[in-house]
Amino acid sequence: MINLNTSHYESRKLVSLVENRTVHTLNSAELNIFETHQQASQVMLRFSEPVLASMIKGKKVMHLENTHSFGFLPGESVILPSNELMCIDFPEAAEYNPTQCLALAFSEEKLCETVELLNNRGTKQNGKEWSMTDYNYHFTNDVAINQILQRLIFIFAEKHPSKDIFADLLIQELIIRILQTESKSIYLKKAQHDSNNDRISFIIKYIQDNITEDLSVELLSEKAYMSESNFYRTFKHELGSSPNDFIIEERLKVAESMLRNPKVSVKEAYMASGFNSFSYFCRIFKKKKNLSPTEFKEKASVMKAK
Template sequence: MSSLKTLTDLRHPALDTLVENRRCFATSQAELNIYDTQQYAEWVSLRFDAPVLTSMVTGKKVMHLEGEPAFEFFPGQSLVMPAGGPMYIDFPEATAENPTRCLALALSGDLIRETLVLLNEFYPRAETGETWEMDHPNFHFSNDEGLYQTLLRLVSLFREEHPARELFTRQMLRELIVRLLQTQAREMLVERAAQKATSHRLAWAVEYVRSHLHETLSVEQISEQACMSAPHFYRSFKNELGLTPMEFVTQERLRKAKQLLCDPDRSVSEIGMEVGYSNVSYFSRVFKQQEGVSPTEFRSKK
């Protein structure tokens, strides 16, 4: 199976520069830029005239954004920036043998607005008065599987010389925008669930899940807490957060398990019980499916 690294490999080895060497693939709705850096550099300035999604492929960057503390940027992570937003970038580990590679996808503002109109008309948010907006500047997050697979298909399409490439990429770009909006909504809801719980049904559901991870949970049980029918709750949750209620339960269980695994005095079976898995073998299997390593292997790497 292709990876972002494979799909973004140079077709020709020649580089114009060792710092942020750029390759560009464009359609009428977006511009895909692939940047490679092969030597140490600091405070490299970059900005785009359109909203942009940047996603790390290899190596490590340190990002400096206006009004925010610097942060490290690794493969598997992405950043959404508004049009004109300045970025200043350090490349502390870039070498010819281990280059730092990042893709930057500049998106048409018109396409974003069209997608928002469609979402608000046909897939309104759960709470009255809330609308879909791409309104969180400098949004830094970890890619989920759906977003990663969408990026893979988009990069492949941009590089493919297909006569219908314009049509194909337009549809995929819409999907990407929807997934970005859902990711943003999910991160914001999870981050602010405690503050919003008394006035937002999905936030209440998130808080309920978090405080009952050790128990057996079902869609029916959670929907009752949110004062919604099970079918309506399921649709609203999936529409707004981009994953099902039970996928969210698993995500939260494993998030807490990873925190607890940092304590060497806690056994794997004890941690599994605390996050809702009475069978340690099942806990280990689910953990490895989602994280790529077993709980014990995860702990040994810490």
């Protein structure tokens, strides 16, 4: 999760209890930290440039144009086009427990430059070019995106003479990772409904259907009728993770789902998820979830009982 450091609280001025704004500006981007200290509804907000909004603390309910309303929780982000009108409710904000959200606005030029850079590295396996296909894309941050946002908060607030350069590089990486996250989301959906439409969706479906098997890059590349090097490069370029990392993610999803069932033991979840070492399973689970499988199961049981 993203945290605001002490320098934020030292520099910010509390002038409003609803969407109190602290702003940091660089040449090609603007970082806004919004804090709301009381319940409110139908608060309107609009940016003149594309913006990434990411929740830090508390809960919002977002009502966007041409999309359904959704609860907006810590660790989640949404990317919006310029001039998108946001209508926001704050059902849980309180004086000593404020809702906190960051909004990173960047130029259309920066977005186009980054998309062009990605296309110069290679188009998608179906021949289509990269683009921001769904501006109102709502997603859960992965570890890398969280780390970039945390780093940007620090860079925008510091007084380093080269912070514009640092921020530009990080924003470029952030946009690429969001595009790849969106691409992965699209492929995951296609794998469930139209897996024979393209090679990546077919391989994702094959991995999910054979999660307990030995899934090597050699085997998967054969299934995709591609060379190992081309398959590996294409998979990582479009999904932002290697085939092996993706397999681990899918195995962890299986384990997490099973651990939420009080009738399933940790060992049963391990066996069903396809890991070939119990110690490795426990180690990688804790690294990714910040909880051991046993701790995760106990927490899920408590949450279910409430």
